[in-house]
Amino acid sequence: MAALRDIKRKITAVQKTKQITRAMNMVAASKLRTSQTRMENFRPYAVKFMDVLKSLALRVDPNIHPLLAVREPKRIRVICMTSDRGLCGGYNSNIIRTTERLFKDRLSKGKELSLIAVGKKGRDYFRRKANIINQYVEVFRKFDMSLAQAIGEDVIPSFIAEEYDELYLIYSEFVSMPVQRPVAVRLLPIPSVGVDEDVEPDKRVDYIYEPSEELLLDQLLPMYIRVLIYRALLETSAGENAARMMAMDNATSNCDEMIQTLTLNFNKARQAAITKELMDIVGGTEALKG
Amino acid sequence: MADELMLEIVTPEKVAFSGKVEEVTIPGSEGEFGVLIGHASLLSAVKFGELNYTKENKKTYYAVNTGYAEVTSHKVTVLVETAERADAIDVERARQAKEIAAEKLAKMSKDDPDFEKIKNALDRAEIRLKIAERV
Numbered sequence: 001m002a003a004l005r006d007i008k009r010k011i012t013a014v015q016k017t018k019q020i021t022r023a024m025n026m027v028a029a030s031k032l033r034t035s036q037t038r039m040e041n042f043r044p045y046a047v048k049f050m051d052v053l054k055s056l057a058l059r060v061d062p063n064i065h066p067l068l069a070v071r072e073p074k075r076i077r078v079i080c081m082t083s084d085r086g087l088c089g090g091y092n093s094n095i096i097r098t099t100e101r102l103f104k105d106r107l108s109k110g111k112e113l114s115l116i117a118v119g120k121k122g123r124d125y126f127r128r129k130a131n132i133i134n135q136y137v138e139v140f141r142k143f144d145m146s147l148a149q150a151i152g153e154d155v156i157p158s159f160i161a162e163e164y165d166e167l168y169l170i171y172s173e174f175v176s177m178p179v180q181r182p183v184a185v186r187l188l189p190i191p192s193v194g195v196d197e198d199v200e201p202d203k204r205v206d207y208i209y210e211p212s213e214e215l216l217l218d219q220l221l222p223m224y225i226r227v228l229i230y231r232a233l234l235e236t237s238a239g240e241n242a243a244r245m246m247a248m249d250n251a252t253s254n255c256d257e258m259i260q261t262l263t264l265n266f267n268k269a270r271q272a273a274i275t276k277e278l279m280d281i282v283g284g285t286e287a288l289k290g
Numbered sequence: 291m292a293d294e295l296m297l298e299i300v301t302p303e304k305v306a307f308s309g310k311v312e313e314v315t316i317p318g319s320e321g322e323f324g325v326l327i328g329h330a331s332l333l334s335a336v337k338f339g340e341l342n343y344t345k346e347n348k349k350t351y352y353a354v355n356t357g358y359a360e361v362t363s364h365k366v367t368v369l370v371e372t373a374e375r376a377d378a379i380d381v382e383r384a385r386q387a388k389e390i391a392a393e394k395l396a397k398m399s400k401d402d403p404d405f406e407k408i409k410n411a412l413d414r415a416e417i418r419l420k421i422a423e424r425v
Contacts, residue, residue, distance in 0.1 A: 038303070041302075041303055041304045041305070042302050042303070044300055044305055045300045045301060045302050045369060048300055048360075048367055048369055049369055051360075052333065052358055052360055052369065055333070056333070144302075144303070145302050145303075145371050145372070149371075206331060207331045207332060207333040207360075208330055208331065208332045208333070209332075209333050209334075210318060210319070210320050210332060210333070210334040210335070211319060211320055211335060215335075216333065216335060216358075219335055219356075220358070227302075230302060
């Protein structure tokens with residue numbers, strides 16, 4: 001009879017786990033909706049911004065700006081963007097693996113590496129393994145443009161002061177619900193912005209610039225960095241929730257499966273117990289008769 | 291219609307306003323400027339300040355943070371980091387921010403590296419309060 005009770009207890013435990021995973025799934029789903037809306041709301045801003053920057057890049061020789069200066073990359077800084085919380089499948093380990101690969105590659109070429117950790121999971125992992133310059137943790141619960149601004153103010157002056165030569169941003173691109181792809185993009189020096197080739201040269205609008213083109217560019221480029229960082233933050237937050245949703249969905253169906261097998265075992269054990277009892281009774285009466 | 295000006299105010303969080311207006315006043319980095327229909331194409335930096343537009347003879351006020359304004363003859367696009375309509379400004383918060391900034395500023399010497407930053411914060415809080423009164 002002990003086995004029966006054990007199985008029963010296990011079934012209850014799995015049922016409780018299932019309740020938790022299902023709740024987490026639903027919470028992640030609602031958070032995902034919020035962050036997806038934010039991503040969509042940000043898109044018009046990003047598109048308009050790129051238009052303005054491209055139209056400006058046409059007019060100015062962009063090679064004069066310090067943020068575009070290509071130096072021999074000896075010291076490399078990496079921003080690694082992970083989530084603050086776990087229980088979201090392989091989401092963070094994918095990002096960490098990409099970061100480590102980049103690290104290994106650059107270290108073998110004799111480069112000096114430093115890290116800026118955004119998100120707690122990445123910080124915890126690299127705490128002893130890398131030279132963490134700065135960290136932003138517990139930020140994803142609620143963030144806005146000012147976080148991107150703070151990170152921008154952290155990296156831009158030190159690039160101009162030549163404390164490092166190249167800056168990479170590693171985050172997870174939100175491709176679709178089940179797919180988040182870790183990517184590494186170079187933020188600094190800014191790769192050439194490119195020229196707006198879709199518009200016919202004679203159809204381009206001739207703007208009056210206020211203040212001068214150079215001064216405008218001076219403000220636009222840091223803003224460009226902020227836009228990229230902000231987009232990465234939004235995608236990280238959406239990706240984290242999507243990954244958690246998937247992971248918890250899997251966990252819930254695994255629970256279902258487990259409950260099913262356990263119930264089957266329970267019924268078998270119960271049946272066996274009944275049969276055994278019957279055998280005892282029948283055996284007993286047979287013995288009395290004899 | 292051809293004689294109307296399209297105005298769009300876009301922030302990273304949302305499209306704050308999109309519609310037809312008669313006139314816009316924008317706080318440019320080189321000074322405030324007004325835009326009517328048929329304005330010459332212009333690209334200007336925007337600084338923190340008051341933006342307003344006139345629609346059906348009624349003015350609506352916004353507090354905007356730094357960004358850019360792109361003006362063509364029929365369309366004005368304002369790209370700013372934040373835009374708050376006058377009636378959405380949190381007066382209590384602005385007042386607190388003003389007090390804190392003023393307090394800090396009183397204790398600081400002019401050479402302090404943070405002096406400019408606090409001074410800006412104070413200016414911003416004051417502008418927001420001023421705009422909030424215009425509802």
